[in-house]
Amino acid sequence: MCLAFPGKITKIKGESAIVNFDGIEKEINTSLVKVKKNDHVIVHAGFAIQKLSSKEARQVFKIHEESGIKHTQKNT
């Protein structure tokens, strides 16, 4: 039940916004988040529940990739 989809806001319409999900546009309720045009959001059951940060997304894999390599080096 916690399935959610990431999308990009293309237009703000008061308490809702048009969100583009990889080409498909849908009107989404944005009353639970403060968003502006071009923000990436994660949408669950018709509501944007959080803003997405693509920069941080890339960082986590980089950090753990490095930490994993260190571990492998230590143990081999």
Add this chain to the structure above:
Amino acid sequence: MKNQELNILKKIHNLASDIGRLIQIMEVCGTHTQAISRCGIKSLLPKNIKLISGPGCPVCVTSQEDIDAIVNIALSGVPIATYGDIVRVPGCFGSLEQARQKGAKVFTVYSIEEAMFLQKKYPCLVFLGLGFETTAPMSAWAIKKGLVVFSIHKLFFPALKTLVEMKEIAIDGFICPGHVSTIIGTKPYKKLKARQVIAGFEQKDVLMAIYMLLKQVFEKRFVVENEYVRAVNPEGNIVAYKSIFEVFEPSDGDWRGFGIIPKTGLKIKNKYSKFDAKKKYKNILNKIDFSRSQKPITRLSGRQTCICGEIIRGLKNPHQCSLFKKVCTPETPVGPCMVSCEGACNVEYRY
């Protein structure tokens, strides 16, 4: 599988071999259960890593009493709207779907906004509100706009705390739910002395979470780590989280498999009692014989009992249920874990 995933998998195998012993990891979100099976992750893991499904599917943890209550309200002629799978969960008086076959008006919606749209046509409509901190803010929003809700919402974190403290099963680490955490943030998890990694739902997210937990096991650390930083921050979604408690207050939560866990339910505050279906339809609820709801669900003339409760607590797996794949299938589910597409039995059956 991409290089990145293969690299993580390789590291998981190295680390698991260094640790040597059996490592039990519990995923406490139904969406993770489904992602793990869909991506075939179990078959890729070393033999000494065991993934166990926990109580993270809101449909699966809904009690028999709650199903019986809403089915009786529907059969009394009150139109009901709710999210997907819950309509198929059988109770002692049948499921909402069976109530619909008998003429009750039961609608499934993707969003609570659709229920508000239906309310224009059916002014008496009741929305069956279920889910954890992720969907509770949406119900709070709709109640403030005048939608009548039958709340079976639950708070996830206090329930996880209870599960950890019960110590029925030795769990080395927990994969914590990504989307509940977008709302509650990472801070609450720090109250628990358990290895926890909050994870997203892609294959690499789950693999990374397993790797991060193994690393904690190897280094003998017990910390909360956030793999899903692209969506989860330490504070969570403060606006959404606060909105829950403007409308709801914590109450006893009735969990399938666990029974009553204090302060894990969400009941509508008196201020909004006009929109509380449990109060509005008290006369219907008072007439229900709930003693039937407390009996275990049986099949084959009462000889075989559904073990969904033990599966939810991670004590048993679907193959240990004598009904699994025989009388209990996704087409003819006996218990909720077979109904929900994120339930442990349903996922085990399909993959």
